Amino acid sequence: MKINQLLKPLLVLALAFPALFSFSQSPTCGFDKLHNDLLDRNSAFRKTVNGGETRIQERTSLGAKTLATVYKIPVVVHVIHLGEALGSGSNISDAQIQSAISSMTQHYRGTLGNSVDAEIEFELAQLDPNCNTTNGIVRVNGSGVFNYAANGLVTSGPGANEQAVKDLSRWPNNRYYNIWIVSEIDSNNAGAGIQGFAYFPGAPSNIDGAVMLYNAFGYDPTMLLGYNLKSYTNRNTTATHEMGHALGLYHTFQGDDANNDGVPDTCPANTDCSAQGDRVCDTDPHRRSASNCPVGINVCTGSPLGTIVNNYMDYSSETCQDRFTTGQVARMRAALEQLRPELITSVAGSPYPYGTFASPVAASCTPVTDPIFGGDPDNFFAGLMRVSVGDVDFEWTNSPGLDGGYLDKANCHNEVMLFTGSTYNFSAVVWGANQEQVRAWIDYNNDGMFDNVTEQIFYANNLPSSPTDFIMTSGSFTVPGSAVTNTPLRLRVLNEVGTIYGGSFAINNACYNPLYGQAEDYLVRIGSVLPVTLIGFDGQLQGRQVLLQWSTSQEHQSKLFEVQRSLNGTEFHTIGYVNAAGSSNELRKYSFIDTRPGVVNYYRLKMVDIDGKERFSSIVLIKNPDAAQDMWVFGNPLGQQIQLRFVRKAEQLKLQLLNSTGALVEEKIINNAGEVVNWNVSAHLASGVYIIRAISDGEVFTQKLVK
Numbered sequence: 001m002k003i004n005q006l007l008k009p010l011l012v013l014a015l016a017f018p019a020l021f022s023f024s025q026s027p028t029c030g031f032d033k034l035h036n037d038l039l040d041r042n043s044a045f046r047k048t049v050n051g052g053e054t055r056i057q058e059r060t061s062l063g064a065k066t067l068a069t070v071y072k073i074p075v076v077v078h079v080i081h082l083g084e085a086l087g088s089g090s091n092i093s094d095a096q097i098q099s100a101i102s103s104m105t106q107h108y109r110g111t112l113g114n115s116v117d118a119e120i121e122f123e124l125a126q127l128d129p130n131c132n133t134t135n136g137i138v139r140v141n142g143s144g145v146f147n148y149a150a151n152g153l154v155t156s157g158p159g160a161n162e163q164a165v166k167d168l169s170r171w172p173n174n175r176y177y178n179i180w181i182v183s184e185i186d187s188n189n190a191g192a193g194i195q196g197f198a199y200f201p202g203a204p205s206n207i208d209g210a211v212m213l214y215n216a217f218g219y220d221p222t223m224l225l226g227y228n229l230k231s232y233t234n235r236n237t238t239a240t241h242e243m244g245h246a247l248g249l250y251h252t253f254q255g256d257d258a259n260n261d262g263v264p265d266t267c268p269a270n271t272d273c274s275a276q277g278d279r280v281c282d283t284d285p286h287r288r289s290a291s292n293c294p295v296g297i298n299v300c301t302g303s304p305l306g307t308i309v310n311n312y313m314d315y316s317s318e319t320c321q322d323r324f325t326t327g328q329v330a331r332m333r334a335a336l337e338q339l340r341p342e343l344i345t346s347v348a349g350s351p352y353p354y355g356t357f358a359s360p361v362a363a364s365c366t367p368v369t370d371p372i373f374g375g376d377p378d379n380f381f382a383g384l385m386r387v388s389v390g391d392v393d394f395e396w397t398n399s400p401g402l403d404g405g406y407l408d409k410a411n412c413h414n415e416v417m418l419f420t421g422s423t424y425n426f427s428a429v430v431w432g433a434n435q436e437q438v439r440a441w442i443d444y445n446n447d448g449m450f451d452n453v454t455e456q457i458f459y460a461n462n463l464p465s466s467p468t469d470f471i472m473t474s475g476s477f478t479v480p481g482s483a484v485t486n487t488p489l490r491l492r493v494l495n496e497v498g499t500i501y502g503g504s505f506a507i508n509n510a511c512y513n514p515l516y517g518q519a520e521d522y523l524v525r526i527g528s529v530l531p532v533t534l535i536g537f538d539g540q541l542q543g544r545q546v547l548l549q550w551s552t553s554q555e556h557q558s559k560l561f562e563v564q565r566s567l568n569g570t571e572f573h574t575i576g577y578v579n580a581a582g583s584s585n586e587l588r589k590y591s592f593i594d595t596r597p598g599v600v601n602y603y604r605l606k607m608v609d610i611d612g613k614e615r616f617s618s619i620v621l622i623k624n625p626d627a628a629q630d631m632w633v634f635g636n637p638l639g640q641q642i643q644l645r646f647v648r649k650a651e652q653l654k655l656q657l658l659n660s661t662g663a664l665v666e667e668k669i670i671n672n673a674g675e676v677v678n679w680n681v682s683a684h685l686a687s688g689v690y691i692i693r694a695i696s697d698g699e700v701f702t703q704k705l706v707k
Contacts, residue, residue: 028291028315029238030155030185030197030211031245036260038203048202052339056248057274059334060327071336074125074349075101076134076176078169079214080142082149082183089214089228090183090190096218096227097137097181098124100236103219107240107312113322114310114654114669118329120336122177122243125348129171131357131412140168142183152184153211155197166207174342174395175413177246178209179239181217190215195233198242201339210242235318244313248335249328250278252313253288264288267300282327282664284308293320303684307667326656326664345393347413353610357412360488360523364448365511367494367519369405374516377401381516383431384438384495385470389524390424392416399431400518407520410490415523417613420481426458427474428493435498436517437461438473439507442524443490444483450492450510454480461506462498483526491522531556531609532580535587539603539620546594546622548603555584562606567598580607597624633692633705642679642705644694654695655679659688 039046081091101122106112108120124136142148145168148160155162170178185194190213198210216233223234255268255277268277268285277285285300286308293316298305309316310323324332336344369375374382383399394414397403418424430436440458441450450456457477464471483489494507496517505515512519537550548563558580564572581588594601601624605617633644644655653670655677666681690705 028192028194029241029245029251030194031199031242032251032257034155034197035200035245038199042204045202045204048339049200052200052202052248052335053279055338056331056334057279059338060330061274070119070121071333071344072121072123072349073336073343074127074176074346075122075136075179076125076171077101077137077179077181078166079137079139079181080148080153080165080168080183081139081181081214082143083141086139087228090181091139092181092214092218092228094135094137095225096220096229099219099225099227100217100239103236104239104243107237108243108324110323114667115312115323116326116329116664116667118324118332120247120332123349125171125176126351127348127412129175129413131352133351138169138171142168148183151187152190153180153182154186155194156186162207162211166209170206170209173205173208175346175348177243177343179217180209180211181214182211183214185211185213188213191230195238196242198245200245201248201335210239210246212238212242232318235321237312237318237321240312241321244324244328244332247332248339249280249313249332251288251315252278252280252283252308252311253286253315254278255285256287270300278313280325280327280331282325283311283313286314289314289316291315291317293317304682306682326658341393342395347415352412354525358488360410360490361443361446361448363443363450363490363492363510363521367406367511368513369400369518370513370515374400374514374518375405379516380431381434381500382436382495382497382514382518384428384493384518384520385431386429387440387493387520387522388425388427389416389491389522390418394522397520400514400516403518405514405518407518410488410521410523412523415488415525416491417525417527418479419527420479420483420485423476423478425474425476427472428458428495429470429472430463430495432463432466432469432471434465434500434516436463436465436471436495437498437505437507438463438493438495439510440491440493441510442479442483443492444480444526446484446487446489448490452509459507479526485526485528487525489524489526491524492519493522494519527556531613532558532607532615534605534607534617537605537617537620539622541622541624542593544597544624546597546601546603546624548592548594548620549590550605550617551587551589552581552584553587555581555588557610558582559608559610561590562608563592563594564604564606565594565597566602567600572602572604574606582610597622599624642681642692644677644679644692652696653677656693656695657681658691658693665690 077097079091084091087093101124103112105121107115108118110117125134128134142165145160145164153160153162153165166180184190195216196210196212199208215228215230216238218227218229219236220227220229220234223231256264256266258266264287270277270285273281284298286298289309294305294309296305310320312321312324379401380399384397386396387394397407426440428438438460441455442457443450444455458475460473463473492510494512496505496507496514532555533553535551535553539546539548560580561578562574563576565575566572575594576592578590578592601622603620607615655668657665659665668679670677691702692705693702
């Protein structure tokens with residue numbers, strides 16, 4: 001018999017927190033149990049997580065990456081409702097969904113809350129897997145799935161199987177981040193208990209993504225917009241929290257549950273912060289918050305709890321969650337770059353730039369991999385893992401035994417724009433277990449055939465083998481002036497072993513049938529003119545201002561120039577915009593005046609096309625020795641109180657104290673800061689070198705201090 005719906009949330013809460021039974025109303029995450037279960041039963045996932053951790057740590061150990069690139073992740077939201085009218089019950093409105101995506105972006109950019117800017121944004125997809133226009137929202141009535149109407153999606157116990165629910169609607173996880181909105185989780189009647197969960201990078205593609213309750217996905221802190229949200233899940237930190245897991249973040253209290261029973265009973269180990277706990281060194285080890293905003297002493301450190309309870313990855317209340325740390329941001333960006341790179345190169349977040357998509361001419365032949373040798377899923381002799389042309393990285397693939405040999409990937413998601421007369425780099429990553437070869441062609445004349453003389457763009461034979469790693473090979477090619485333009489053309493790449501078991505093989509043409517390797521087709525579009533031909537970019541000091549000037553000889557679908565400046569050569573910020581000509585074959589001259597340069601200034605242009613593609617100019621260095629100093633710091637040698645003086649006021653001032661390794665020690669946000677700011681540092685500071693960093697109006701000022 002189904003439990004009385006009025007009593008069900010209370011029962012679920014009591015079961016979730018038997019030692020703390022209360023009416024606490026904070027979201028709870030199902031990540032830990034699902035993550036550990038998947039590690040136990042799936043050796044491939046376990047290997048991916050372990051290898052991924054190594055790559056993340058290697059990347060973050062190199063120091064903070066320049067946050068000059070904003071990564072945009074296309075999202076598809078699958079609303080698995082119960083047949084309600086649009087906007088009612090679990091069939092939440094488009095506006096509620098958009099509020100969730102927008103506020104999640106604001107959390108990650110630090111414009112809503114007090115977080116370090118991760119320069120990661122989320123956008124509903126505009127291009128579906130079949131290259132059609134979409135709003136990034138899919139609605140499916142899940143009532144037909146066994147037990148879904150009665151108990152919702154389950155992670156364990158009675159209810160609809162997670163896989164069965166996700167099978168209702170799923171888009172490729174290498175192009176989109178999938179979010180499933182459900183009516184219940186683990187029979188909680190959409191009340192207390194688990195509000196959502198997500199998987200680490202590397203999870204199987206049929207489950208990878210996030211699941212969230214319909215009334216915990218959206219932003220309406222005033223509860224005046226009529227969204228279907230609970231009063232304790234109306235700030236959308238559930239989505240922000242789960243996306244943190246999707247980007248490789250553990251809970252900040254990782255390791256506080258030695259018995260793995262959901263109840264904290266120990267402090268996370270912290271002798272090596274990069275390998276224990278949450279693997280982030282600027283988050284204090286602590287025990288999870290009990291769905292509240294605790295104050296007092298951190299029993300794991302003996303120091304005040306501080307801002308750890310404000311972290312999105314704690315179990316604290318939504319009312320106090322407002323930040324990620326510098327270390328967490330570095331880890332998420334590293335995970336995105338290393339483990340989910342196709343999400344940041346996906347074109348699904350923008351509409352198709354060339355109107356209605358049309359497939360290229362069918363190829364005259366289709367290579368077939370031998371089903372006994374290369375096609376055996378237990379054999380890994382060869383295989384194309386990745387293909388790149390110019391600045392476009394196509395999708396990762398697998399060995400032919402797993403992919404089935406030939407892959408026709410000539411679609412809008414694997415398309416590169418080239419221009420006649422221009423030279424481009426071609427590279428391929430192969431399996432590497434044996435000596436391999438790679439050969440590639442572009443059907444320049446669009447006749448469905450590939451000529452070895454006029455259309456071959458790359459050939460490499462007898463590549464070295466590696467028993468432990470993939471092998472990359474690369475070269476360059478020039479697009480001929482005779483190529484068919486403004487038409488989708490087919491790019492074919494063939495892979496085969498070079499020598500194996502004493503035998504030698506040769507890919508003699510584009511119709512070759514591999515014994516061990518495979519063939520893949522991609523899409524090329526060729527234009528006759530470059531989008532922007534920049535013939536000069538320079539700057540000169542004029543008094544205390546800097547005049548920047550540049551010119552172009554031709555432009556094609558150019559939109560604008562972003563003028564960017566850095567005061568340290570690494571962190572660039574946009575200081576202005578100049579509209580481009582759009583299309584022009586004449587000499588065009590542009591200029592921009594920086595009225596507030598620093599002492600040392602690095603400038604560059606970001607050239608943005610109408611189709612959203614971006615390129616950067618070279619960097620121009622301008623020194624301005626007469627510039628007024630923007631920040632003075634008093635209290636050096638460093639004590640507990642620091643006084644800072646600025647030449648101008650700031651609407652918002654972010655102060656950060658870093659140790660000699662660059663780890664964040666303490667942070668403070670000041671709104672409507674005056675010209676003099678006093679900062680009482682609460683952290684206990686050991687002797688050593690520290691750096692104070694002030695961020696104001698997109699500019700960063702730093703100064704070294706010694707204690």
